[in-house]
Amino acid sequence: xxxxxxxxxxxxxxxxxxxxxxxxxxxxxxxxxxxxxxxxxxxxxxxxxxxxxxxxxxxxxxxxxxxxxxxxxxxxxxxxxxxxxxxxxxxxxxxxxxxxxxxxxx
Amino acid sequence: xxxxxxxxxxxxxxxxxxxxxxxxxxxxxxxxxxxxxxxxxxxxxxxxxxxxxxxxxxxxxxxxxxxxxxxxxxxxxxxxxxxxxxxxxxxxxxxxxxxxxxxxxxxxxxxxxxxxxxxx
Numbered sequence: 001x002x003x004x005x006x007x008x009x010x011x012x013x014x015x016x017x018x019x020x021x022x023x024x025x026x027x028x029x030x031x032x033x034x035x036x037x038x039x040x041x042x043x044x045x046x047x048x049x050x051x052x053x054x055x056x057x058x059x060x061x062x063x064x065x066x067x068x069x070x071x072x073x074x075x076x077x078x079x080x081x082x083x084x085x086x087x088x089x090x091x092x093x094x095x096x097x098x099x100x101x102x103x104x105x106x
Numbered sequence: 107x108x109x110x111x112x113x114x115x116x117x118x119x120x121x122x123x124x125x126x127x128x129x130x131x132x133x134x135x136x137x138x139x140x141x142x143x144x145x146x147x148x149x150x151x152x153x154x155x156x157x158x159x160x161x162x163x164x165x166x167x168x169x170x171x172x173x174x175x176x177x178x179x180x181x182x183x184x185x186x187x188x189x190x191x192x193x194x195x196x197x198x199x200x201x202x203x204x205x206x207x208x209x210x211x212x213x214x215x216x217x218x219x220x221x222x223x224x225x226x
Contacts, residue, residue: 001169034212036153043202043216044153055214087153091211094166095143095155 002026002090006098012106013078021073021101023088028068032092035064035073039084048073078103108132110142110203110217117223124190124222128203135181136161139208142179142186146199158206159186195224
């Protein structure tokens with residue numbers, strides 16, 4: 001099974017900051033990597049699919065990059081509604097999620 | 107508009123079998139490439155994919171839970187059912203139903219989730 005490791009597990013940031021979350025796969029997954037945002041008590045929401053494609057309706061301050069085993073999610077100019085937990089997901093072989101990264105208010 | 111809604115017991119006893127139903131609308135599960143699956147999330151923990159069934163009845167299961175899971179579909183009723191045998195308190199979680207389509211290998215749509223507690 002493919003394991004996904006996110007770092008950091010949590011981070012503190014302020015409105016207006018840029019933040020980067022990293023996701024590493026235990027084996028190559030090409031570009032089969034998605035990112036989700038989850039707020040407390042809510043279902044996850046798809047942000048980015050296939051590494052860098054922005055889901056419809058998602059603000060352009062979100063971006064993704066990477067290939068092979070290393071991927072990043074970047075949020076530029078963090079907004080109040082962006083404080084949440086973010087998960088990566090590989091779809092190369094079945095589906096596996098990372099353990100999540102909580103973005104908290106500094 | 108695509109919607110999914112999970113239903114089932116909120117409390118099950120250890121060793122019992124959990125049966126959850128996902129009722130969906132806005133798409134058909136006999137459309138090529140479409141899949142409906144299940145993801146769970148224990149309180150305060152990460153998401154875990156469990157199972158997915160495709161339009162052609164191909165079924166995929168988490169390797170770690172495969173022996174305990176069964177997923178089926180009823181296309182005429184727009185329903186997908188997940189059964190999980192031999193429930194344990196560690197299976198306490200919110201269980202989500204998800205939708206996948208051919209053009210986008212991601213869980214584009216999610217149900218609201220249903221919380222299941224395993225306790226005697």
